[in-house]
Amino acid sequence: MQQKVLILGVGNYLMGDEGVGVHLARLLSTELNDELIDVVDGGTGGFQLMDLFESYPTVILADATLDHHAPGTIRLIQPKFSADFPNAMSTHEIGLKDVIESLILLDKLPQIYLFVVSINKVQPLSIELSPEINMSLTELKHKMVGLAKSLVRTQQDVSYP
Amino acid sequence: MSQRIVIDPITRIEGHLRIEAEIKNGKVAEAYSAGTMVRLLEEILKGRDPRDAWAYVGRVCGVCTTVHSLASVRSVEDALDIVIPPNAEMVRNIMFAVQNMQDHVIHFYHLHALDWVDVVSALKADAKKTSEIAQSISNWPKSSPGYFSDLQKRLTKFVESGQLGIFANGYWGHPAYKLPAEVNLLAVAHYLEALEWQKEIAKVHTIFGGKNPHPNYLVGGMACAISIDDASGINAERLAYVHGLLKDAKTFVEQVYIPDLIAIASFYKDWGAIGGGLGNYLAYGDLPTNGYRDVSSYKFPAGAILNKEVTKILDVDMRNDSEIQEFISHSWYEYAGGDDAGLHPWKGETKINYTGPKPPYDFLNVEEKYSFLKTPRWKGNAMEVGPLARVLVGYGRGREDYKDVVDSTLKALDVPITALFSTLGRTAARGLEAKLMTNWALEFYDTLIANIKNGDTRMANMEKFKPESWPEKAQGVGHTEAPRGALGHWIVIEDQKIANYQLVVPSTWNASPRDKDGNPSAYESALKDTPIADEHKPVEILRTIHSFDPCLACAVHLYDEEGKHVSKVSVM
Numbered sequence: 001m002q003q004k005v006l007i008l009g010v011g012n013y014l015m016g017d018e019g020v021g022v023h024l025a026r027l028l029s030t031e032l033n034d035e036l037i038d039v040v041d042g043g044t045g046g047f048q049l050m051d052l053f054e055s056y057p058t059v060i061l062a063d064a065t066l067d068h069h070a071p072g073t074i075r076l077i078q079p080k081f082s083a084d085f086p087n088a089m090s091t092h093e094i095g096l097k098d099v100i101e102s103l104i105l106l107d108k109l110p111q112i113y114l115f116v117v118s119i120n121k122v123q124p125l126s127i128e129l130s131p132e133i134n135m136s137l138t139e140l141k142h143k144m145v146g147l148a149k150s151l152v153r154t155q156q157d158v159s160y161p
Numbered sequence: 162m163s164q165r166i167v168i169d170p171i172t173r174i175e176g177h178l179r180i181e182a183e184i185k186n187g188k189v190a191e192a193y194s195a196g197t198m199v200r201l202l203e204e205i206l207k208g209r210d211p212r213d214a215w216a217y218v219g220r221v222c223g224v225c226t227t228v229h230s231l232a233s234v235r236s237v238e239d240a241l242d243i244v245i246p247p248n249a250e251m252v253r254n255i256m257f258a259v260q261n262m263q264d265h266v267i268h269f270y271h272l273h274a275l276d277w278v279d280v281v282s283a284l285k286a287d288a289k290k291t292s293e294i295a296q297s298i299s300n301w302p303k304s305s306p307g308y309f310s311d312l313q314k315r316l317t318k319f320v321e322s323g324q325l326g327i328f329a330n331g332y333w334g335h336p337a338y339k340l341p342a343e344v345n346l347l348a349v350a351h352y353l354e355a356l357e358w359q360k361e362i363a364k365v366h367t368i369f370g371g372k373n374p375h376p377n378y379l380v381g382g383m384a385c386a387i388s389i390d391d392a393s394g395i396n397a398e399r400l401a402y403v404h405g406l407l408k409d410a411k412t413f414v415e416q417v418y419i420p421d422l423i424a425i426a427s428f429y430k431d432w433g434a435i436g437g438g439l440g441n442y443l444a445y446g447d448l449p450t451n452g453y454r455d456v457s458s459y460k461f462p463a464g465a466i467l468n469k470e471v472t473k474i475l476d477v478d479m480r481n482d483s484e485i486q487e488f489i490s491h492s493w494y495e496y497a498g499g500d501d502a503g504l505h506p507w508k509g510e511t512k513i514n515y516t517g518p519k520p521p522y523d524f525l526n527v528e529e530k531y532s533f534l535k536t537p538r539w540k541g542n543a544m545e546v547g548p549l550a551r552v553l554v555g556y557g558r559g560r561e562d563y564k565d566v567v568d569s570t571l572k573a574l575d576v577p578i579t580a581l582f583s584t585l586g587r588t589a590a591r592g593l594e595a596k597l598m599t600n601w602a603l604e605f606y607d608t609l610i611a612n613i614k615n616g617d618t619r620m621a622n623m624e625k626f627k628p629e630s631w632p633e634k635a636q637g638v639g640h641t642e643a644p645r646g647a648l649g650h651w652i653v654i655e656d657q658k659i660a661n662y663q664l665v666v667p668s669t670w671n672a673s674p675r676d677k678d679g680n681p682s683a684y685e686s687a688l689k690d691t692p693i694a695d696e697h698k699p700v701e702i703l704r705t706i707h708s709f710d711p712c713l714a715c716a717v718h719l720y721d722e723e724g725k726h727v728s729k730v731s732v733m
Contacts, residue, residue, distance in 0.1 A: 012220065013220045014217065014220050014221060041375075043375045044220060044222055045226075045373070045374030045375070047263075047267055047271075047359055047363075048366075049374065050360045051363065051364065098271075102271075102356050105319065105356070106353065106356060125202060125204065125205045126205070127217075
């Protein structure tokens with residue numbers, strides 16, 4: 001059976017650019033119509049996300065990061081350990097890193113592709129994205145959907161030689 | 162000579178909390194608790210449609226998303242006099258119960274246990290002996306010697322890889338760890354099993370709430386439709402699935418969590434006399450079985466206790482503006498009427514005025530303002546909220562179900578009732594509450610099913626959903642009991658929009674700074690006199706702070722910009 005790919009956007013929707021992953025998930029859940037790609041808004045979920053990670057062999061994540069790149073820079077990383085996740089990815093001490101560690105402990109870590117969007121700083125509460133990050137949303141969307149579709153195709157090739 | 166310890170942030174909690182403690186003669190002389198990131202959620206809600214507020218507040222945090230949404234819809238229903246149908250009440254109660262027990266189990270095994278359990282010591286355990294211990298305390302089937310020795314091999318691999326934070330960031334080998342290696346191994350095994358279990362039980366939220374995280378709520382009821390025969394909705398098959406998960410939860414709590422709690426606690430009875438603190442307890446109550454306004458129908462009774470007088474439960478009125486008030490004498494806010502005022506949340510103000518030091522800094526000036534948390538008081542008293550407060554109020558109200566679990570546990574541990582007023586008491590109360598909760602969840606389920614079979618399928622009361630039907634001005638209070646304590650949302654609605662919205666969250670009660678008279682709040686009080694064996698590894702402070710299950714995300718709206726951890730000791 002063809003296995004689906006999950007696109008999971010995470011972040012805090014109430015904290016401006018920190019919520020870019022959630023904005024992406026909301027956008028894709030209305031625009032993307034592909035029966036082999038599921039889109040989920042993971043919000044600020046921590047342990048609640050474990051079941052999702054276990055249910056897909058491949059998960060493509062989107063989240064914001066505070067680093068020294070220009071705001072709106074999009075990078076793709078393939079983390080193997082929780083330590084590979086960039087700093088300050090979420091507002092949570094109990095967050096994705098703990099979920100990843102737990103999945104490793106249970107030997108259930110899927111293949112993860114993580115798109116990080118560099119943001120400038122966390123704005124005090126706002127549900128709007130800044131202009132730079134809003135502009136990068138289209139590029140992020142194309143990159144993530146492109147990757148998801150190529151992964152689905154690869155799986156298909158394997159399944160039906 | 163005294164020393165000052167700073168731990169910033171406290172790890173294995175949700176949110177950003179800083180503790181400064183003065184150590185004299187090997188004990189904490191004074192402690193200061195500070196939320197150093199800002200909170201502005203109230204401001205984002207002003208001017209919005211009150212019916213949407215639940216969706217915003219549910220986003221504040223990944224842990225308590227459901228309880229914030231619940232308090233929010235209740236505040237609007239209270240303001241507009243909306244009575245929800247019995248089915249919606251039961252669905253809310255089931256979701257509440259699930260979140261409570263999931264949170265308690267995660268807290269015990271994944272956030273708190275490592276203060277008591279030395280993970281690295283588990284590698285040296287005799288797996289056969291662990292198996293004997295496991296079989297002597299519980300009927301839980303995963304208890305063979307082979308099970309524990311296989312686990313030990315996996316653990317060794319993880320520890321050697323050095324890649325996993327849980328094994329890297331601990332005070333392993335600290336003399337305050339008292340468990341035999343075999344019990345440590347048992348606890349680590351259940352750490353992993355609890356991860357699997359919590360993932361399953363969370364599915365109840367997906368079923369009733371439509372999605373998880375951040376399940377759907379609705380002003381007037383719930384957004385789910387239950388119909389026994391409908392193929393696509395919540396039908397008999399889905400309900401049976403929920404029933405199965407609730408029964409599994411009862412088994413897990415009774416056969417794993419409670420036996421582990423008793424086994425671990427028996428090695429730490431001295432902590433039954435440490436970390437008590439205020440001795441004042443507050444619970445708003447929750448789990449109505451005959452409507453939100455019938456407080457006598459609550460499974461979680463409401464009430465307050467002063468000076469440990471458990472036999473004298475006082476009534477609490479959340480609407481009376483002289484009972485619950487928030488002060489900002491030591492908080493980075495300003496009030497229009499002066500900073501010494503105490504404001505009831507319906508009249509609450511949230512205007513930031515940061516006067517603290519510019520980061521990076523060594524210490525906060527605790528004589529002045531030093532936290533972004535406000536300081537709530539009940540009739541002027543500092544109060545502790547949380548599972549211990551609820552268990553004591555239930556016990557003091559003379560409820561048989563509470564008496565049974567409390568008395569049997571005290572007997573099993575051979576400790577007096579005064580041992581409850583402590584760090585150990587707080588941790589034990591959480592487990593006892595989970596045990597009560599598993600039984601109640603099954604009762605709620607049975608009530609729901611009986612109701613539906615009797616032909617009542619109503620899930621929402623939409624009579625007053627349209628804003629045209631609302632009065633020009635209305636105010637309400639939505640309260641609940643979050644896993645970590647009493648939670649209240651106070652709303653003022655004017656011209657169909659939110660005019661004011663104030664949250665007083667559990668960690669604001671517990672983690673707040675001193676009040677205008679210099680009286681400490683719960684954390685600061687509980688840390689006093691805590692013995693510290695090694696000021697460079699203050700695991701004792703973590704034990705007491707973690708026993709409260711801190712969650713600062715909603716209290717302060719944190720952000721740790723650089724992900725830095727400060728833990729330092731300075732000689733004063």
